[in-house]
Amino acid sequence: MSADPRALDSKLREMYPEIVKHDLSLSLSFDPGKDAWIVKLAKGKHELTTHLERKDADACFEGVQCIYLGVQISQFLENFESGV
Numbered sequence: 001m002s003a004d005p006r007a008l009d010s011k012l013r014e015m016y017p018e019i020v021k022h023d024l025s026l027s028l029s030f031d032p033g034k035d036a037w038i039v040k041l042a043k044g045k046h047e048l049t050t051h052l053e054r055k056d057a058d059a060c061f062e063g064v065q066c067i068y069l070g071v072q073i074s075q076f077l078e079n080f081e082s083g084v
Contacts, residue, residue: 003057011060016073048076
């Protein structure tokens, strides 16, 4: 595991302000078998679980957004807001 979970949580909230704006619950855990962070977003009964590759998590600390994660967050919010 390369990044501290609290530092990564803080960085993701900074890079993806919609997490805070929409009051989403964010939890992180590292899966050594996948060599990736498991990212869980939730609001009420709605939940999204996805992964963030270690290299992408490391890049976050250099200010590089992960397009895949950004798309996942946007899709989650779109589904949440449309009531899917």
